Amino acid sequence: MELEEPVTGGPCWTELGTSDLEAAERFYTELFGWRLxxxxxxEAGGYTVAHLGDAAVAALAPLYQESQPVAWNVSFAVRDAESAVAAVRAAGGTVVLEPTDVFDIGRFAVVFDPGGAAFQLWQARAFPGAGLFNAPGALGWVELLTRAPERAKSFYTAVFGWGVRTGGHYTWWDVDDADFGGMITMDDKFPPEVPSHWLPYFAVEDVDDTARIATGAGGSLLMEPTTVPEGPRIAVLRDPRGAVFGVRQVDTEG
Structure with missing residues (x-):
């Protein structure tokens, strides 16, 4: 990811909603060395922030309603939550949670894109988002997996003004020419019950070693460690409660 800090329109935060907060804390602390x-x-409901040194990098939280899936969620920074929600609706998306204050730190909303992928909007006040990107244990990439790629391109460029670049079977997203994520079209290899979704990738020093630690701690591999042609080494993992996330070899050049 070529972003070094949260910027308007880019990913700014990722958080896990889980059915077993204590188990998640043990798993991710072992995997990434987080301080929680x-x-x-x-009223915070057990919301737990993960740190690397003094930098906040992610969060873990209990499920707040029965319909909420165990999953990692990605937030994108916006200047004004109300305007962003209006843009989501105008572009064909759906609003699940209207803009809501989070103490004095910001406002957030939860929305779906036209293909059914959920994500969050974050209007910063006291808290801008992650204090560190691309370091081991910090967010290093975000990826949309969707069955409606053309609708996704139209939607996200309308809502956020992202740049789009496509090559082969992959699409890259950027903000002001800084790549931060990509898009994959879900094909028949994905079970039909798996919805479109945003997938956070965490930077790690060694993808193979991280995969080994994850499986040893009760997680599982959805995609074996693989080196992307002209790209990083990556793997996709599932934690013991079913939340899916990726890991990506540290790339100091973005």
Whole structure:
């Protein structure tokens, strides 16, 4: 990812909603070496922020309603949550949660793109988002998996103004020419019950070693460690409660 900090229109945060917060804390701490801090306020509902050094890099949280799946969620930075929600609707998306204040740190909303992929909008106040990208244990890439790639291109360029570049079977997203993620078209290899979704990739020093640690800690491999042609080494993993995420070899040049 060629972004070094959150920028408007780019990914700014990722958080896990899980059915077993304590188990998730053990798993991801072993995997990424995170230092965890749980918000003590009752109204925070156990929201736990992961740190690398002093930098906040991700969060873990319990499920807040029965219909919420165990999954990683990706947030994108916006200047104004209300305007962003209006743009989502105008482009054919669906709003699940209207803009809501989170204490004094910002406002967020939850939406779906036209293909059914969920993501979050974040209007920063006191908290801009992740304090570190691309370092081992921090967010290093985001990827949309969708069955409606052309609709996705139209939607995200309308909502965020992203640049789009396609080569072979892959599409790259950028903000002001800085690549931060991509898109894969879901084909018959994906079970029909798997919805379109955003997948966060965490940077790691050694993809193979991370995969070994993950499986040893009760996780599983969805995609074996693979070196992308002219790209990084990656793997896709599932944690013990079913949340899917990727890992990506550290690339200091983006």
């Amino acid at each position: 801090e749980t918000d003590p306020r009752q």
